[in-house]
Amino acid sequence: MILTGNEIKKSVCSGKIVISPFSEEQLTSNSYDLRLGDILLKYKSKVLDPKKKSKYEYINIPSSGYTLNKGDFVLGSTKEKIGSNYFVPIIHAKSGIARMGLFVHITADLIDIGSIGNSTLQFFATLPVKIFPDMLIAQVSFWVPKGKITLYKGKYQHSEGPKSSLTYLDYHGKKH
Amino acid sequence: MILTGNEIQRQLDKGNILLCPFNSSQLNPNSYNYRLGPFLKVFIKFNGNKSVFKKVRIPKKGYILKPGRMYLGHTEELIGSKKYAMSLIGRSSMGRLGLFLQVSANLGHTNSSHHWTLELVPSIPIRIYPNMIIGQVSFWTNRGEIKKYTGKFGKYNLPQEAMNRYDINR
Numbered sequence: 304m305i306l307t308g309n310e311i312k313k314s315v316c317s318g319k320i321v322i323s324p325f326s327e328e329q330l331t332s333n334s335y336d337l338r339l340g341d342i343l344l345k346y347k348s349k350v351l352d353p354k355k356k357s358k359y360e361y362i363n364i365p366s367s368g369y370t371l372n373k374g375d376f377v378l379g380s381t382k383e384k385i386g387s388n389y390f391v392p393i394i395h396a397k398s399g400i401a402r403m404g405l406f407v408h409i410t411a412d413l414i415d416i417g418s419i420g421n422s423t424l425q426f427f428a429t430l431p432v433k434i435f436p437d438m439l440i441a442q443v444s445f446w447v448p449k450g451k452i453t454l455y456k457g458k459y460q461h462s463e464g465p466k467s468s469l470t471y472l473d474y475h476g477k478k479h
Numbered sequence: 480m481i482l483t484g485n486e487i488q489r490q491l492d493k494g495n496i497l498l499c500p501f502n503s504s505q506l507n508p509n510s511y512n513y514r515l516g517p518f519l520k521v522f523i524k525f526n527g528n529k530s531v532f533k534k535v536r537i538p539k540k541g542y543i544l545k546p547g548r549m550y551l552g553h554t555e556e557l558i559g560s561k562k563y564a565m566s567l568i569g570r571s572s573m574g575r576l577g578l579f580l581q582v583s584a585n586l587g588h589t590n591s592s593h594h595w596t597l598e599l600v601p602s603i604p605i606r607i608y609p610n611m612i613i614g615q616v617s618f619w620t621n622r623g624e625i626k627k628y629t630g631k632f633g634k635y636n637l638p639q640e641a642m643n644r645y646d647i648n649r
Contacts, residue, residue, distance in 0.1 A: 376602035411574030415508040450486020468575035
């Protein structure tokens with residue numbers, strides 16, 4: 304079952320869902336619209352290796368906007384801290400953003416119960432597209448779980464801003 | 480409703496979910512981490528009627544995927560359920576490295592059970608390794624009578640390219 308906008312609002316008020324800052328205007332029928340934070344992360348390594356820490360740089364998105372060219376891949380983040388210890392969040396693009404050819408995540412839409420923080424967005428541009436800080440860019444829906452809940456304690460907990468892949472930690476201490 | 484990690488374990492023990500091999504350390508709060516199987520199919524050319532792929536074994540030292548290309552891979556695990564629908568996606572650690580694990584076909588049908596074919600599309604060059612944890616599968620409760628799965632991909636256990644011509648001629 305998916306929560307309605309009204310139920311999302313109730314759950315924010317009762318503390319079952321974290322959306323901060325929260326503005327009622329961003330509620331939709333079945334989701335909450337998310338704003339873009341003002342920092343992007345761009346990798347500098349020529350070949351990304353999941354077993355190694357990648358090099359990257361941060362880019363401030365100017366208020367005049369930042370242009371992503373066709374084929375560009377950068378990480379951004381939601382302005383809001385989001386999460387829930389009771390429901391499973393799923394991230395989606397706003398359809399207006401998708402219609403401009405911009406992916407806001409790369410097949411990783413599912414958030415673990417108990418994961419709370421700025422959600423890292425994975426931008427992949429299929430056409431040139433300009434993005435602005437604070438723009439409404441994504442949406443989050445909340446889904447009812449079945450079964451006993453064990454909360455997330457993973458490596459991206461309490462993320463602030465875009466967070467690069469920490470997959471190399473999985474291999475830490477191993478030869479490969 | 481989406482099953483929690485504890486419920487995935489419980490339903491696995493009851494035989495309602497198949498994850499083989501299974502390792503409880505790969506359970507997440509609401510999904511299960513799957514591994515990349517040893518074979519890839521690399522797109523070579525389109526011959527006017529269909530795409531031609533070359534089968535490659537991923538070396539232990541890794542294999543570099545290049546942007547602008549599409550590769551088929553498969554899950555190490557047999558994944559299936561007679562009771563639940565599935566959604567198979569990449570894990571965020573791979574999304575953060577710009578690697579698509581499927582091309583907008585994330586839905587796994589109730590009653591299907593196989594090594595899932597993955598559609599790998601890198602947005603920047605990335606090295607992948609056999610047996611690496613690469614994505615996650617979630618399980619969803621159904622509402623309504625469950626129809627037997629009669630699809631044609633369920634029986635394939637290696638990366639399987641599309642069979643759309645078959646659909647058209649049927």
